Amino acid sequence: MAREDEFLEYVQSGGQVETDDWMPDEYRARLRKFIEMHGNSELMGVLPEREWILRAPTLQRKLALTAKVQDEVGHAQLIYRVVEDLGKPREQCLDDLISGKSKFHNVFHYPTKTWGDVGVIAWLVDAAAIISQKALLKCSYAPYARIMKKICWEESFHILHGRDVVLTLMLGTDDQRELVQEALDRWWAPLMQFHGNPIPTDEDPMYVWRIKSQGNDEARQQFLDGYVPQIWELGLTVPDPELRKDEKAGRWLYTEPDWDELKHVVTGHGPKTADRLDLRRRARENSAWVRSVLLAA
């Protein structure tokens, strides 16, 4: 018990942990699960955007969107390598993802319906993600903190791309402006749920172990601070009549997100969950022989 206490004190005062260092079983288990979910999310995040790679309306957009999705696959590679070095092989992670045993973030369970979604996702969903990811730069587990640097750098291009798509649409035809507003109306609820239900940081094991260096609520507030002004300045509306900033308290007020819905979606019941896992499963089955020839996997 003393060794665990020492470890806790170590990480709480900023200590870094490497792959072969001793770590408490609980720390290793929670860490691996957290990182695995991140890897799953990057891999599943590819699927909503893939369709639009084929429908991109200019060569520049086609290239930028393909590069963005490619980055996400690259992130999955970086992340699963970290999980593998923590003891769980990539193929096992993929097995658990496809069978529904392990989870991925809520936003990737929803459909993308228009080109407006492409802009809104790259601008706002990636923004929400980058807030969490910047907090992970200080993760106590060093190999993960290190890959977050590359991930954050690449994400910054995604947000630029998203913003560019949205601005171009907002300067375009009435139909194009409507694409953005309509997409925003659909994505607002998942965005508000993205950072998770509010848990006091001292009750959040991820924070206690300094795997996360930021609480869920703090992340959400940061997102609202950064992006609601950007949304409003374009003349777009947010579909929440309660949304406003209480300047005195320094906090955004909003309609409480539906936390039951979040749980329902993340446990595999989102509108597109089954379809997307099925696509992954079939792609994986069809290429199994390739992996066995090349990787003996």
Added chain:
Amino acid sequence: MSERAQLLLAVADDELILGWRDSEWTGIAPFLEEDVAFSSIAQNEIGHARALYELAARELGTSADELAFDRKPEEYRCCELVQLRLPDWEHTIARHVLYEEADAARLERLKASDDAEVAGLAAKIDREEVYHRLHAQMWLDRLRDEPPFAAALDELRPLAAAVLEPELRNGDTAELAELWEEMTMVRRSQPAGTKW
């Protein structure tokens, strides 16, 4: 349309449609490292198409995007090999091997062109294609004795000649028409000239 423009469009259309097909693997390639790698190949192909369209566009008084998106399927000059939808890896790599081989020969001809702009662009493209050929070769070396791949190579080989010989091209297939529908659906939803 001048012979030069026709030639540029044939090569550009090949690279565009092949790039479009190859980009379909982004996110679902056999394993992650290859997924990232193959996506770069697809992006390079689109990039080559863009550069070739830009050259033709100057002559034709239009833009690369208009050439890439705003023609009818029957106006594309790409060969059948690139038009095929190939949803399995063995066919995709077989096509990659065959196309890179034929394209290498085509690029040699273009590099020797009297037209300085065409020769210059061909040289630039070729310097990137070196890496594509390396990629095709390393996959060929690993898969050549595998029955599914060997079969795919045999199946597609007859279509490779048309990469080099435009006279062998039969024009657009039903698969190209389907791809064109998807490719242009967003763009066609608004009047010509709308910015995206």
Added chain:
Amino acid sequence: MGSLGAARSVIYEVFRQERKGQAFQHAGSIEAPDERFAEWYAREQYGRRGESTALWVVRRDALQPIEDFVDELNRNYHRVDGYPLKEKLKEARERAGTTPPRGS
């Protein structure tokens, strides 16, 4: 089985140099069947956005980690605290009747 024999996934470590003159730093690891694939994958994963000027790619099992360093007998001559100058300098100045130069 393939003319090159059955492949196995191998882990390669990648080191990158961001700009000429800078040190190579560990960037991450990739899985590949062999050196040729590893080179292709490393170039794309760590260079497609032009973020590196050079890469070193090496099999993980070719690296030798060293994490134990011994100094049982306190080798202070390897550290700054092994050279206590302050007292001696004070005494030497007193003997010479000089005052310390400004700023020392």
